[in-house]
Amino acid sequence: MSDKTKTLTKGEEDVMKILWMLGKGTVNDILEHCDEPKPKYTTVATFLKLLEDKGFAGHTSTGKSNMYYPVVEQKEYAGSVAGNMLDSFFGGSLVQMFSFFSSEKKLSSKEKQELLKLAQEIIDKE
Amino acid sequence: MSDKTKTLTKGEEDVMKILWMLGKGTVNDILEHCDEPKPKYTTVATFLKLLEDKGFAGHTSTGKSNMYYPVVEQKEYAGSVAGNMLDSFFGGSLVQMFSFFSSEKKLSSKEKQELLKLAQEIIDKE
DNA sequence: AACATACTACTAAATTTTTAGAAGAGAATC
DNA sequence: GATTCTCTTCTAAAAATTTAGTAGTATGTT
Numbered sequence: 001m002s003d004k005t006k007t008l009t010k011g012e013e014d015v016m017k018i019l020w021m022l023g024k025g026t027v028n029d030i031l032e033h034c035d036e037p038k039p040k041y042t043t044v045a046t047f048l049k050l051l052e053d054k055g056f057a058g059h060t061s062t063g064k065s066n067m068y069y070p071v072v073e074q075k076e077y078a079g080s081v082a083g084n085m086l087d088s089f090f091g092g093s094l095v096q097m098f099s100f101f102s103s104e105k106k107l108s109s110k111e112k113q114e115l116l117k118l119a120q121e122i123i124d125k126e
Numbered sequence: 127m128s129d130k131t132k133t134l135t136k137g138e139e140d141v142m143k144i145l146w147m148l149g150k151g152t153v154n155d156i157l158e159h160c161d162e163p164k165p166k167y168t169t170v171a172t173f174l175k176l177l178e179d180k181g182f183a184g185h186t187s188t189g190k191s192n193m194y195y196p197v198v199e200q201k202e203y204a205g206s207v208a209g210n211m212l213d214s215f216f217g218g219s220l221v222q223m224f225s226f227f228s229s230e231k232k233l234s235s236k237e238k239q240e241l242l243k244l245a246q247e248i249i250d251k252e
Numbered sequence: 253a254a255c256a257t258a259c260t261a262c263t264a265a266a267t268t269t270t271t272a273g274a275a276g277a278g279a280a281t282c
Numbered sequence: 283g284a285t286t287c288t289c290t291t292c293t294a295a296a297a298a299t300t301t302a303g304t305a306g307t308a309t310g311t312t
Contacts, residue, residue, distance in 0.1 A: 011270060017214065027289080043271050045290070050269095064279065065289060078215035079230055082223075085211060088143065089204035094227055095240045097208075101220055102248050104205055112249050114221045119245035122228050123238050137300060153259080169301050171260070176299095190309060191259055 006054050008077075015047040016056055020074040026065045131198065131206040132180050141173040142182055142196070142203075150195040 008016060018033045019025060027045050031038060048068050051057040056077075059066040090097040107115065134142060144159045145151060153171050157164060174194050177183040182203075185192040216223040233241065 009269060039270090040272050041289085042273075042291090046271075049291085061290090074215065075226070078211075078226070082211055082215070082227070083230075085204075085208060086227075089200065089208070093237075094231060094233065095237055095244060097227075098224060098241065099244055100201070100204070101208070101212075101223075102244065104209075105220055107220065107248065111219075111221055115224065116245045116249055118221060118225055118228065119242045122233065123242055135299060165300090166302050167259085168261095168303075172301075175261080187260090 006056075007080075008051075008054070008056065012047055012050055012054070012056075015044060016051055016070070016077075017074075019048075019051075019057060019068060019070050024067055024069040026067060028065075030068070131203060132182075133206075134177075134180070134182065134203075138173055138176055138180070138182075141170060142177055143200075145174075145177075145183060145194060145196050146200040150193055152191045152193060154191075156194070 014034075015030060018030045022029060022033070027041060027048065030048070031041060031044050034044070048057060048059070048066075052059065052068075056070065056072045057068050058071050059068045061067070086092055086094065086097055090100065140160075141156060144156045148155060148159070153167060153174065156174070157167060157170050160170070174183060174185070174192075178185065178194075182196065182198045183194050184197050185194045187193075212218055212220070212223055216226065228241075
């Protein structure tokens with residue numbers, strides 16, 4: 001049942017992130033949002049092809065150009081990536097990971113409040 | 127000041143994880159802990175060389191064989207990897223990430239308690 | 253010391269990933 | 283409707299990563 005979400009290479013992931021951000025887009029739409037130095041049009045097109053092959057994206061060819069869209073949700077992929085990291089580096093323990101981050105990053109007092117509220121909610125939703 | 131920790135490739139990371147786990151070890155020590163199908167001795171040796179080049183590992187050549195050890199701490203690397211993920215997928219918001227994980231993973235009531243305690247500590251440490 | 257064994261360093265082949273050119277198809281312009 | 287422009291698809295070159303062979307050196311053994 002657990003989704004064996006395929007992993008993406010760095011390049012594929014970069015393009016996919018833009019697609020997630022835009023919700024949908026043509027090759028040119030995605031190209032616009034690429035960091036400098038911008039890749040060539042065909043490079044982006046290739047990555048979209050690879051993403052389709054891997055089942056991460058799809059497209060409709062409405063009129064002139066292809067409109068690409070995400071098939072795998074960003075949340076699903078994030079969950080997979082984050083889950084791997086959780087297992088690899090924090091022995092699968094959320095509390096351990098939270099603890100690590102809390103000491104690493106400085107939290108604003110607003111964030112602290114939100115965090116406490118969140119913790120309460122988790123407890124209450126028993 | 128922010129540590130520009132170089133990133134590791136998948137293969138390098140696999141070897142590095144074993145080195146972190148062992149604390150130190152020879153090529154053979156690491157080889158023993160590799161997953162099946164085990165790579166060749168020289169493959170592991172190459173990765174250790176690459177890790178040294180990147181500044182992640184070092185070695186002393188005491189007597190017969192080289193003894194390798196981590197130079198970069200696992201926590202440091204984990205922080206870097208996790209920080210990237212945090213920015214990429216959760217807009218840099220810890221609360222958002224915590225929230226995501228809490229709903230994804232089922233937490234035992236013990237974990238929930240620990241989490242609440244952690245949140246309290248974070249708040250208190252003002 | 254001569255021989256066998258184990259390890260390292262160097263080199264390069266195999267594979268994967270990234271990049272992009274070229275050919276052709278469809279739309280827009282003149 | 284011919285020409286030009288844009289886009290897609292196919293193909294392959296370039297670069298990065300992974301894998302491992304070979305040669306040489308050090309260690310241990312008899």
